[in-house]
Amino acid sequence: MAQPIPYKDEKLKNAICFFANEHEKLTRKPLSQTFLYKYLAFLDFKSIEDTGRPAIGLTYMAMKRGPVPMELYGKRNELKDDCFVFIPQEEGRVIIKAIGEPDMDYFSPYEITEMKRLIEIYADYFVTTSDISEASHESIKAWRKAFGKKENSIIDYDLVFDDDILDKKEGSLTYAEESYLLYKAIKKAC
Helix, strand or coil, X not given: CCCCCCCHHHHHHHHHHHHHXXXXXXXXXXXXXXXXXXXXXXXXXXXXXXXXXXXXXXCEEEECCEEEEHHHHCCCCCCECCCEEEEECHHHCEXXXXXXXXXXXXXXXXXXXXXXXXXXXXXXXXXXXXHHHHHHHHHCHHHHHHHHHCCCCECCHHHHCCCCHHHCCHXXXXXXXXXXXXXXXXXXXX
């Protein structure tokens, strides 16, 4: 049976490695968990807006400081791979260090362009975790909608779209909306 996101685990691993490598190159500081969570959320939600499919397809919770990927959050003190390691710090903080190079062949040209764009915007020595959290509040409307209904709720990808796309007539759907409905149907079937 088809998977909604081909090579999801490999994409996640290599996205983490990419963001850890590139962020540290530009900022000369290791990637914090907050920056990683926001990079991944920006990537997934922007991809849905543009293409109708998330790049990685993580499950995000609408926490106070923005969207947080649940697949990582609960394991953040012990995650390690041949490409990266999560290192617990004082006061519950975690940094992510790349220990290898990402394999970018898992990503489409669109995804690579978007990942590089995010690094260009946010990987700056003077951008703080508060800055990137605030940016996620402003630009990820699905987080705003979910957080507004209930803090710490799961963010439904449906919230990316302004209208209830299930009520729209077939001819009035955008390409992204049609693609999203197909993605959602495949995910449900899996």
